[in-house]
Amino acid sequence: MRSKQLLSGQERGTEASLERFEDIVAWRKARELVKEVYDLTSRDTFSRDYGLRDQIRRAALSVMSNIAEGFGRGGNKEFIRFLCIAKGSAHEVRSEFYAALDAGHIQSKEFDSLYQLCEETERLIAGFIRYLQQCPYRGEAFKGAKPRGIPEQRQEAKDGKPWTGNVALKTAN
Secondary structure (H helix, E strand, O other), X not given: OOOOHHHHOOXXXXXXXXXXXXXXXXXXXXXXXXXXXXXXXXXXXXHOXXXXXXXXXXXXXXXXXXXXXXXXXXXXXXXXXXHHHHHHHHHHHHHHHHHHHHOXXXXXXXXXXXXXXXXXXXXXXXXXXXHHHHOOOOOHHHOOOOOOOOOHHHOEOOOOOEOOOXXXXXXXX
């Protein structure tokens, strides 16, 4: 089983479970991206470029928001769809950093730092997508359904209670 590192930044080899979207490393990195974008776009010249300022802010917020919304949907298939949207929005932010550089709102050294932050966010999202795609569990929305690829004898947990087959999203049961 893949580690909890993708999910909560903990050491490899631990069981993967999430209770809150705030536990997702990609969401925390997206939050960092939003902060950087808002700091950047609050500067004098950038703050007056209303079109670019508003667009880059919306795109950055979209990254963070789609990760959270996908988590709340309760199914891995939908979660993956929202993560793909978040990843696309991160690409949009990265593209808009080029526009900010070309417009003289940022210098190349700052562009490089922001570009790397975007790429790191995209990599974390992509890794989480890969994890969910390989996970045989479909999520809370499919509670009670037989998990894909799991033999029948593994349908009960060690404590004898019915196994929900939910790794990516931890249920209250």
